[in-house]
Amino acid sequence: MSEFQYKEEDEVGENTLDVISNADRFNSWMYRVISKYTYGEILEIGSGIGNISACYLENQRKITLSDIREIYCKRLREKFERFPALQAVKLIDLADPKFSETYRSELNKYDSIFALNVVEHIENDHQAIANAKSMLKPGGQLVILVPAYQTLYNKFDIGLEHYRRYTQKSLCKLFTDNKLEVLHRQYFNFIGIFGWYVSGKLMKNDSIPEGQMGLFNTLVPVFKAFDKIILNRMGLSVIAVGKKV
Numbered sequence: 001m002s003e004f005q006y007k008e009e010d011e012v013g014e015n016t017l018d019v020i021s022n023a024d025r026f027n028s029w030m031y032r033v034i035s036k037y038t039y040g041e042i043l044e045i046g047s048g049i050g051n052i053s054a055c056y057l058e059n060q061r062k063i064t065l066s067d068i069r070e071i072y073c074k075r076l077r078e079k080f081e082r083f084p085a086l087q088a089v090k091l092i093d094l095a096d097p098k099f100s101e102t103y104r105s106e107l108n109k110y111d112s113i114f115a116l117n118v119v120e121h122i123e124n125d126h127q128a129i130a131n132a133k134s135m136l137k138p139g140g141q142l143v144i145l146v147p148a149y150q151t152l153y154n155k156f157d158i159g160l161e162h163y164r165r166y167t168q169k170s171l172c173k174l175f176t177d178n179k180l181e182v183l184h185r186q187y188f189n190f191i192g193i194f195g196w197y198v199s200g201k202l203m204k205n206d207s208i209p210e211g212q213m214g215l216f217n218t219l220v221p222v223f224k225a226f227d228k229i230i231l232n233r234m235g236l237s238v239i240a241v242g243k244k245v
Contacts, residue, residue, distance in 0.1 A: 023217035029224060030116070030145075031055035033188060037143045037241045040111025041087075045094055045132060046118035050076050057083040064110075066092040095122045099131040106135045114143035117237075119174075120162045129174045136244040142180060146171060148187060148238040154200035171240045180242030187235030191223040192216070196236055 031052055038061075047053045047065040049072060056063045057080055064087040065076050076089045094115070096102050113132055122128040132142055147157070147165040157165065168185045175182050199212055216223070227235065 025220035038112040043110045045115035066090040116145040156200040175242040184241040186232040189236040192236035
């Protein structure tokens, strides 16, 4: 049994993913930021209901999807089976302490792996990065996006079962501790900080309100401009890209 204890039913997480699934501009923005660091044989860890997966497949990028929950894997297969770029949908637990034994066929297999809002759910995040690295070919790239700044931890994080939030420094340390060469680091979605703080900390909402996400999605072009102005020096999320050497 993995140390990452979870329920197959994930009501809060699934509701959040459903709300975000309607935010097409936001998903496209995140895809464009992440996708330039992925190439070749691509694996997505924690695909959920496929919000970013859809962007890859619609752009005919060959990709393998995965999740820790079979219910999500089933939904991914049903949703994307018509896309020729879909390579496979696999059940993968990045927190498995015997990962190299359980997933022997996945080792040294992929040119690039990305995990968006996954690692914060895993208690032993060092092991999670080590397990992700083990699936990369030599020279392969790992892309991780996680929530930023522990001071923003609120009811949203609790409801989503987050263990922690990160900074560039703490995320990059996970990479260097696992002997991954850090190629790129940045924050993402500066304006999102204010919505997360007001809605989750001041208003004490348990999940992201659909109306709030809809408004955010409409204003994405403005928020993208703010990220450029501040040179991605602050943001609701932090991204790191590392190379297996």
